[in-house]
Amino acid sequence: MAAIPDQQSSHESYHEKGKTTATVLDERRRAALAEIDNAPFSWFHVKVCLVAGVGFFTDAYDIFAINIAATMLGYVYGHTANQLNTNQSLGVKVATPVGNLVGQLLFGWLADHVGRKRMYGVELMVMIIATFGQALAGQAPAVNVLGVIIVWRFIMGVGIGGDYPLSAIISSEFAATHSRGRLMTAVFASQGWGQFASALVGIIVVQAYKNDILSAPFPCTVPVDYTWRLLIGLGCVPGVIALYFRLTIPETPRFTMDIERNVAQATADVNNVLTPGKHVVDEGAPIQRVTAPKATRSDFAAYFGQWKNMKVLIGTSYSWFALDIAFYGLGLNSAIILTAINFGSPTGIKTSSLYVYQNLYNICVGNLILSVAGLIPGYWVSFLFIDSWGRKPIQLMGFSVLTILFVIMGFGYDALNASAAGKKAFVFLYCLTNFFQNFGPNTTTFVIPGEAFPTRYRSTGHGISAATGKLGAIISQVGFAQLVNIGGTNQFVKHIMEIFALFMLTGIFSTLLIPETKQRSLEDISNEEQEGYIQEVPEATRS
Numbered sequence: 001m002a003a004i005p006d007q008q009s010s011h012e013s014y015h016e017k018g019k020t021t022a023t024v025l026d027e028r029r030r031a032a033l034a035e036i037d038n039a040p041f042s043w044f045h046v047k048v049c050l051v052a053g054v055g056f057f058t059d060a061y062d063i064f065a066i067n068i069a070a071t072m073l074g075y076v077y078g079h080t081a082n083q084l085n086t087n088q089s090l091g092v093k094v095a096t097p098v099g100n101l102v103g104q105l106l107f108g109w110l111a112d113h114v115g116r117k118r119m120y121g122v123e124l125m126v127m128i129i130a131t132f133g134q135a136l137a138g139q140a141p142a143v144n145v146l147g148v149i150i151v152w153r154f155i156m157g158v159g160i161g162g163d164y165p166l167s168a169i170i171s172s173e174f175a176a177t178h179s180r181g182r183l184m185t186a187v188f189a190s191q192g193w194g195q196f197a198s199a200l201v202g203i204i205v206v207q208a209y210k211n212d213i214l215s216a217p218f219p220c221t222v223p224v225d226y227t228w229r230l231l232i233g234l235g236c237v238p239g240v241i242a243l244y245f246r247l248t249i250p251e252t253p254r255f256t257m258d259i260e261r262n263v264a265q266a267t268a269d270v271n272n273v274l275t276p277g278k279h280v281v282d283e284g285a286p287i288q289r290v291t292a293p294k295a296t297r298s299d300f301a302a303y304f305g306q307w308k309n310m311k312v313l314i315g316t317s318y319s320w321f322a323l324d325i326a327f328y329g330l331g332l333n334s335a336i337i338l339t340a341i342n343f344g345s346p347t348g349i350k351t352s353s354l355y356v357y358q359n360l361y362n363i364c365v366g367n368l369i370l371s372v373a374g375l376i377p378g379y380w381v382s383f384l385f386i387d388s389w390g391r392k393p394i395q396l397m398g399f400s401v402l403t404i405l406f407v408i409m410g411f412g413y414d415a416l417n418a419s420a421a422g423k424k425a426f427v428f429l430y431c432l433t434n435f436f437q438n439f440g441p442n443t444t445t446f447v448i449p450g451e452a453f454p455t456r457y458r459s460t461g462h463g464i465s466a467a468t469g470k471l472g473a474i475i476s477q478v479g480f481a482q483l484v485n486i487g488g489t490n491q492f493v494k495h496i497m498e499i500f501a502l503f504m505l506t507g508i509f510s511t512l513l514i515p516e517t518k519q520r521s522l523e524d525i526s527n528e529e530q531e532g533y534i535q536e537v538p539e540a541t542r543s
Helices: 003-016 021-037 043-077 086-113 122-135 143-176 178-209 209-215 223-249 253-258 263-274 297-304 307-331 336-341 351-385 391-411 418-438 439-450 455-483 493-511
Strands: none
Touching: 021 253, 021 263, 021 493, 043 086, 043 122, 043 143, 043 178, 043 223, 043 307, 043 351, 086 122, 086 143, 086 455, 122 143, 122 223, 143 178, 143 253, 143 439, 143 455, 178 209, 178 223, 178 297, 209 223, 209 351, 223 351, 253 263, 253 455, 297 455, 307 391, 307 418, 307 439, 307 455, 307 493, 351 391, 351 418, 351 439, 391 418, 391 439, 418 439, 439 455, 455 493
8 A cells, every 4th residue: 555655656757757847836736726626515614614703703793782882872971862962973883884994905905915824813803902992991081982982993993894805715715616605605694693692792781780770860871881881892702712713724725826826835735724634834845936926016907907807896896885885874773763663662751760771672672683584594595595596696686676675665664654564564674675685795795706806816806895895884874874864853764765775776787797606716717817827936945
């Protein structure tokens, strides 16, 4: 049996004899990529999914917990009206999407230049520190506590923003072609559980302080102050758990091959990650830096200067922009929308402790119902179909159905809001929009940019697409805050729904620009010729 490896080596040497070193390494590169693309699903893939998924769980928890915490902050720091004014509410809600935009661009670029592994975990540390900082925010003569919270939420947003391209790219570059969509969707679906957890923790902390709230004089400042700090602060716990695993995850072989241009090490890495055992790097091995396409300004302009590549970036970016107009407009304002139709609103005197408790409890329960009824099922239906039906059909279907739903909710708002049955129908339609956002463009706008660009621009391209989406979230938040009370409290909600319908319609057209990526290798999707990708090999050197 010992002779078999020698025979195999001799066989390879015979066939490689007479070839240039560049040709040999080019073939080895394509063979290594094929090994990744055709690998059976393994424990390593599960580990990648869990490590990346915990980050997205934390992201969603931290982003959407403010939907509940904003009401709590109103009772503590609202002073006159016992609620945050329009600008204060906008500030604490929009700070995170603004940070997301910065983080997605910054970490997306860094991951392509410094490395996926080197950046993975850094963004999680930023999130943990900023989340903890929010929970400890205080007031002083020269510092407003809401200003402190807004600053911390911006910093937290930078970390969350970095998680988008990094988790997407790491999961896509390690995944096999046949299961890549499901692996990436499973990572992203952790968002649904994060939103669910934020509502569940909200219920738990409100119930834990129920007696203190009921016995405290209105507006129950002290016990409610405890509830929002616990709700926000507990968001750093899953991040702390995941940090070690993020710092120890190996570099993706595609980065090592195509950006570090070290084919020999990448080939060894493929065997390390796809077979049981520790990830091993031979520090003394000679490194051959091959000549291959390299990320530069001129190369970026040459690649995206071709319409076949530019239209993909436009399609992924605008589709995410259109989606986030509605996704964050609804997600960060669900309490306002539920209040607007008087769904689950407390009864009794508004200036009583009982009203405070019932209001906080109902908001938490309402968000929990919305998560279970629409958000979570939508993610997992996408998981079932994304590798068989495809990304593009799911996105087209999602935008089409969302256009119809928002038209019904907007133009039929007054009729639906006129009766108890109509209000229940509105909530049902609202849950359907959550479902078809996730069984639709919310999932696919995350997956496709993680597949559609070459390795040297994959994270940058995903970061640009995601940041454009967050620009939509920011515009939506600012617009929602400024428009919602035109004509009276929450009177403009129906017109906001109509505006959302228009953006969903435009998303249908931007989807036509993107390619179908199911069951295709990342290299095939990139629109670059792979044979002869490596052109020459300088003399071997040691690092």
